Amino acid sequence: MPDSTASLRILVYSDDAATRTRVMTALGQQLHPDLPKLSYVEVATEPVVIRQMDAGGIDLAVLDGEATPAGGMGVCRQLKDEITPCPPIVVLTGRTDDVWLAKWSHADAAVAHPVDPVALGRAVLGLLRIPAP
Secondary structure (H helix, E strand, C coil), X not given: CCCCXXXXXXXEECCCHHHHHHHHHHHCCCCCCCXXXXXXXXXXXXXXXXXXXXXXCCCEEEEECCCCCCCHHHHHHHHHHHCCCCCXXXXXXXXXXXXXXXXHCCCCEEEECCCCHHHHHHHHHHHCCCCCC
């Protein structure tokens, strides 16, 4: 479980600013009273995702599987193969049926578009080892 005194840094990757906003709005400023506040690193391109993740300090990443030209599932697989230890990653899939692609990518969790705040919050809480309400 993350240190409860520092903010949690959540990387949000999508080429679509509206998707990034939906993710940040869905997660809000604090997910659970036992967790610190959230801070966000908004990223629109795959090279910046790699730089940010390589630099460290990211507690969890949410990657848009529908992003172009580099989809979040391919980016997830690359991160999981290259960073040890890699922070937990949630991928946003185009459809619920795309969970098999999320498994291929080694994502820790998958949530289908459109972003459902309850489903996304539960996935993130589960990865941060806090039981969902």
